[in-house]
Amino acid sequence: MSGTSRFVVSSEWLQSQLGSPDLKIVDTSFYLAAQNRNADAEYASGHIPGAVRFDHDKVADHSTGLPHMVPSPDLFAETVGKMGIRETDRIVIYDGPGIFSAPRGWWLFRTMGAQNVFILDGGLDGWKAEGRPLDTAVPQPEAVTFNTNFRVDKVIDFQTMLSIVSDGSRQIADARSSGRFAGTEPEPRAGLRSGHMPGARSLPAGTFSANGKLRSLPELRKAIEDAGIDFGQPVVTSCGSGITAAIITLALESLGHEDNALYDGSWTEWGSREDAPVVGGPPDSKVA
Template sequence: MAGEKSRFVVSADWVEKQLGAPGVKVVDASWYLPAHNRNGAEEYASGHVPGAVFFDQDVIADTTTGLPHTLPAPEFFAAEIGKLGISETDTIIVYDGMGLFSAPRVWWMLRVMGARNVYILDGGFDAWKAEGRAVETDLPEPEPALFTPTFNARRVVSFDEMTEVVDSASRQIADARPAGRFTGQEPEPRAGMRSGHMPGARSVPAMALSENGRLKDLDSLRTIFEEAGIDLRQPVVTSCGSGVTAAVVTLALESLGHRNNALYDGSWSEWGSKAVTPVVTGEAEPVKHALHNPITTRVTRLEMTSAPKASLPVPVNVQTAIIRAKDIPLPFYRFLQQQVGGRWHWHERLRQSDEELKAIVHNPTVNISVLYVNGAPAGFFELAQQSPDITELSYFGMMEHALGLGLGKWFLLQALYSAWQDDPAKVTVTTNTLDHPRALQLYQRFGFSPVDTYDALVEPLSDEELLTVFKL
């Protein structure tokens, strides 16, 4: 079964139905490297999605920097995109010929300049044509529009900022170039550039994030970042050869709910051409796990004061069961805690002795219910009756193998139905910035409201502690 897809990628079927609708604009952002032997402007003229305008990345750029297609000033960008008939309030669909090469760059530019409803056509124009969809050769003459820019400077990294990032290791660096160029085994395509990568950078080749011109599902993207040594809880700067494919990595990060990211616009065209910048070759440095160093996290406590009125159907094509685990065996409970919460640093219960843990989880005021999917454990929630008027959702989550099946919102709703069975005055939950990046948003969507925030220290479990807990 296909995993959950990015909310920024839209299907050709959907786009086809939107063509010509008011406020819907389509942009051909095709741009290619010399090695591709393709010309975006020529291909656009010979055929494009009906109504699409052409965005020339070498023209709508700051041409004074000496670097390829640098992000222009907001006023210039707004004037040029306005000539294409596009406003910041439009629904904008961007595509390129290959599917996921240069379109994310224009998607990123539009968002940095203040557009909010920007999407990418899944599979690009090559797939559009292969599926036999309508193509036109007429060059549109759009009515000029007013694009009011709201430039988000925090999403763009300058050379001086990049130097500070490298010197201080204050942010992670995700390099989108092919692995051979990252290690220095393959030469750079532009003359005068050294091979290799910035100290501390990690290799996340843009090509690895897509398949047949389509962005991979969220589980696959998450795995790629984890294997590359990118911590999705921490800030990231994306980089590439000239700032184009770095946006593919940005798209993948944003698709996973990562918001603290920025793009180094000069990228390797700038860094690799300067004699004073440090460059290293070979594989990325081994990931350093600071297992015993406490992590500061921002905690948010939320409450809801009325039962949810929403209703969601059980996702199709999967067999589900939610079974209350009365007097749950302690080894099974620890297994659930680690499998669901290990990557989010759930640690408190795993550090408790058998006696301490049993006193909590076997208490009659505690309800632990386990989700099974296709016969296997897939998640759990834990409710604790704090008083006759207050029920706490102490833990809620799913195992990685169950993510992407469309079960998350449905399972949370079942937990909330259970929490309100005894008609409390309110239900509470606590989350923090080490949890799933969409946890806070999801709780609020289902009726919780923040009532308190504070900072706390979390000490991750060491390998030795895990071995002790599970007696390995």
């Protein structure tokens, strides 16, 4: 196996496609407080020409009290339709660093029914470093219809996650840092317990990229196999709040593994609930 993921595109390719009528570019940048970056301010100061801004926190289900939960298909369709995006368009997603929140956008658009969805390798930081064009004008696209085909099987809720942990019916891949997984580092959100779900395997999100670009397919496979994940079995991905879990999803799908889903509430939900079992131990622990 060689080469790179079929889901990533280069900055050279994207620049060559700028202005194509069926090409839609979406800035899905999202940052944690510790990153000390403001996604909206960065978009306003200079974005890829034609890019629209998609805010994970705004286009979300706010009824749960959890951050950036998957929105209803109707809300998603209304929002991206106003952005001029159809489900049949070629859609390129990007974030600032390259492989951080863009995979969540990629996963969400695909989960809602879009098929031609890609991620800009290297992100906006790489685009800027290469001196490629930027724009400060906010696009004013004509509204269109985005026809959803919601893949409910790709989203795991709390009750389903409880069952998975109980019966071991799916493998669990956790994208948080190894310290948070082991319970030796505190959670960044107050009130959450430390540790991990029984049976989970540690696959820190940063493992899958270097310098903002997704690693090669052999490197992705090695990282996943080294964590003890069997490619022949289903996988649920999880993280702190459902954003970086999609990085593992991207790696799995890039390698042809399609029997996967994402636990939307992730540790923000799991770690806050007393009825959710939590264990500690080293991140390579195979039995918890």
